[in-house]
Amino acid sequence: MRNEKRKKTYKRDAEKSTLMSKEEKILSMAKQEGLNIKKLVIHNNLDSLATIDSRKNLRLQEIFLKADDEVLKALFRTFTHHSEKGDAGKVNTFIVMNRVGRNIKGIPKTLLRDCYGPEGKHYNLKSILNKIMRKYTGQIPDIYITWRKASSGKKYITWGTYREIGKGGIIKINKILDRSSVPRYVVESVVYHELLHFIVPTETRGDEYNMHTRKFKNLLAKFPHMEKADIWKKNYFFHHS
Ligand SMILES: [Zn+2]
Numbered sequence: 001m002r003n004e005k006r007k008k009t010y011k012r013d014a015e016k017s018t019l020m021s022k023e024e025k026i027l028s029m030a031k032q033e034g035l036n037i038k039k040l041v042i043h044n045n046l047d048s049l050a051t052i053d054s055r056k057n058l059r060l061q062e063i064f065l066k067a068d069d070e071v072l073k074a075l076f077r078t079f080t081h082h083s084e085k086g087d088a089g090k091v092n093t094f095i096v097m098n099r100v101g102r103n104i105k106g107i108p109k110t111l112l113r114d115c116y117g118p119e120g121k122h123y124n125l126k127s128i129l130n131k132i133m134r135k136y137t138g139q140i141p142d143i144y145i146t147w148r149k150a151s152s153g154k155k156y157i158t159w160g161t162y163r164e165i166g167k168g169g170i171i172k173i174n175k176i177l178d179r180s181s182v183p184r185y186v187v188e189s190v191v192y193h194e195l196l197h198f199i200v201p202t203e204t205r206g207d208e209y210n211m212h213t214r215k216f217k218n219l220l221a222k223f224p225h226m227e228k229a230d231i232w233k234k235n236y237f238f239h240h241s
Contacts, residue, residue: 023042027039027058029072029076030058033073033079033080035076038055038056038057041058041060042062042064044062049095050064050075050091067094070090071091071094074086074088074091078091107144107165111163112146114172115146115148116147116175117146118147120175121178122180123184125145125146125171125173125187128191129191131188132188132191132192136222136223141167141169141195141198142166143168143198144168144169144170144171145191146170146172146173147172147174148161148173149175150174151174151176157176157236159174160172160191161194162194162195162197162198168198169198171191171194173190173191173194183229183232185224185225185228185229186232186233188229189223189225192226196216197216200213200216200219
């Protein structure tokens with residue numbers, strides 16, 4: 001009991017200290033890039049994401065606590081006269097990607113009835129989607145991704161679905177994949193597949209339509225563990241029955 005209590009205190013302290021050091025790191029990086037600032041202020045309002053006020057406070061929206069060094073340096077350079085080509089784009093990409101999934105305006109409530117949101121017990125779909133978009137597609141559609149109610153037929157499982165809404169859409173992933181026994185590359189492969197539907201248009205010929213076109217399949221094959229993932233999915237019924 002006592003031991004447990006002590007462990008908890010340690011954990012809290014550790015969390016606090018990493019947060020502190022990240023803020024300190026941001027401040028020193030900003031100075032290194034030549035910004036004349038006194039203090040870093042982290043805020044959560046969405047109107048102004050990054051500003052320097054008249055008191056020389058660098059005011060950053062809290063999403064920048066998640067930014068890597070490259071994004072932060074690009075951001076700081078945009079305040080200076082030695083800004084590099086591509087800096088603003090890098091920062092904008094980061095901002096857009098970190099808002100993916102937050103804005104669920106425009107998605108009819110009825111579509112979200114069987115959904116739990118992107119954060120699962122084992123896997124966070126939003127971070128998986130962000131990683132995949134950055135790594136494989138370079139495109140950033142406005143997509144909301146969420147776990148949906150676990151369901152499975154006797155011989156057939158719908159691992160994921162997608163639906164276009166306006167210029168973006170919604171991807172739903174079957175909650176049976178949110179388990180420690182499911183390898184990460186399987187979840188990633190399903191997310192990647194659904195994401196590709198937003199990127200590769202469906203081909204129609206008369207009444208027939210083909211969603212999994214040659215272009216789609218070529219892009220699908222670019223995912224490094226696709227074959228392994230397909231085998232795992234095919235074997236699912238042997239492992240879980
Ligand atoms: Zn498909």
